[in-house]
Amino acid sequence: MVRKDRIYSDSAGVPSHPPPAFVCFLIIGQCLPASLSLSRSFFFGEWRACQAAALPPPLVSLGRRRRLLKGRSFEMADVAKDLAAGTVGGAAQLIVGHPFDTIKVKLQSQPAPLAGQPPKYSGAMDAVRQTMAAEGPRGLYKGMGAPLATVAALNAVLFTVRGQMEALLRSEPGAPLTVNQQVVCGAGAGVAVSFLASPTELIKCRLQAQSALADSTASSGAAKYGGPIDVAKHVVREAGFRGLYKGFVPTLARETPGNAAMFGVYEALKQYFAGGQDTSGLGRGPLIVAGGLAGASFWLFVYPTDVVKSVIQVDSFKNPKYSGSLDAFRRILAAEGMKGLYRGFGPAMARSVPANAACFLAYEVARSSLG
Template sequence: MDDVAKDLTAGTVGGAAQLVVGHPFDTIKVKLQSQPSPPPGQPPRYAGAIDAVRQTLAAEGPRGLYKGMGAPLATVAAFNAVLFTVRGQMEAVLRSDPGAPLSVAQQVVAGAGAGAGAGFAVSFLACPTELIKCRLQAQSVLATAAPAPAAAAAAATVAAAPAAAAAVKYGGPIDVAKHVLRSEGGTRGLFKGLFPTLAREVPGNAIMFGTYEATKQLIAGGHDTSLLGRGSLIMAGGLAGASFWGLVYPTDVVKSVLQVDDHKSPKYKGSMDAVRKILAADGVKGLYKGFGPAKARSVPANAACFLAYEVTRSALG
């Protein structure tokens, strides 16, 4: 098995581990991001992450925390294979001799370059995958968003129509894809939110891979990290995951609100319009809805991802 095939295999295993560990946190993040601002004087649907977990478990059971996992699971192989394969190839380019260890600076360059280059590539996989995932995760929030009372006037009923239209009930990932392709502009509809996805993946992955390599070098006390134990790899992966969201989180909020926006009566005209309206409605904190679950997810999920990758890659020789 050549190096590319090894990176493909190890990247797939790492991605699966990341998804299984992190998806419940991601579900709560998307629910918090997509819940509409409440009317004046009314509380939001979810008071916070813990309340979102409690309500989700009460209404949907533990399976509710894993809604939408089918779409990313189906593409996790391609997604992480691209990331880790590009990283492996960049390391090979930077080595002076085959098998020679890289310096700290070279490791960081390889990690950051792979993150940026692969981040661009995987955005085109991530965007439709995450649109499907977010629709499934958020539909219970949208279904109960600002319902009109039964005795309300006709005007109130008409005003509530966009919310009802947005509350499409999907049977699963294939159902979402069929609906988008049929009713939202064909293939183009699956790439709604591509710009904020690019704005998240390119710098976010550059920071994450750079942090991972730099942390391994720091723990090892030099450029040779081959002897690091699993505990050290978990620590490096966890720190790398935490670093991902520090700069790019608002782009993820914008991506999510665009992807769950109603196609027939859209609230947002595009990314910049979404930013303006979020700031007007909720201030800067609106761009950080769900930040707690995202950070809580990033540490264990990425620790699992990098550990699974390293262990698998080492086992393949």
């Protein structure tokens, strides 16, 4: 686990020294330098080849420069393909899985019932019925604007960092990686994507949870949000830009092991279905199964962390119920036992299988179609 506690130690779960917004762009800039070079002229490519050879331009042979440029062009093409395919996969995942995610967050964030009273939602189906009755089908897609607006950036980071780490770990171009190496690649991608996922998740969760929290917060003047931008404005007004990173630590603790497990399981299943042969020839059926089970493995490893993340991110800034992630964990465990740490687990698992099957299938199809 990456140790961020010394930096992100605010008692309310808000980072004391949060990553500024431009960190997100720095990550993308670090991960996608090659894609930005696609528009450079041949002259600059030639000059980079000379620099890579550590020789003055007149002494570099034309053949050597061409080989260097060819390797560079392959690298740039791989980054661009990961970017495009990751975006397609993320869009497919979001469209298929968002209604399940809405129900999950409603169940996670509903206030604990008073003694002798039933909870607002008795279960996942009851949450669906109440949401449909009160808000119609649109209610199941509430909060989708924030992840939809950032799906390109999130998946660009996730799949491109993973792809670049794969390239670093390969003994030679095109060589297959072991499952353990894929786990490392997934963990690294999870760390990178956390910086973008944290503010996106906060906005999404606050939109999804506001109806579940309405009864308990009506008398406290809780904000009623009109959309993702309105959430961001309220948060910045109340807590500054660092407020957008409330819950960053549990987000990091979710994304790092979760993506390590997901990509490791995905590649292990692909290798199993391929029977030790090249996995690039797998049909859509095995890819759907591998993607769905890989998505399920994500939540099996990190679901309690996701519950803590959700309650921290929907908590009040002015009068927080929890002093931090550990406090939220202890209080949920004390009040509800282990069951409380798995609120909404059913919808999460129901979402993860079809959503990630769609994501990985769309990614693989788009990636292969790009050559």
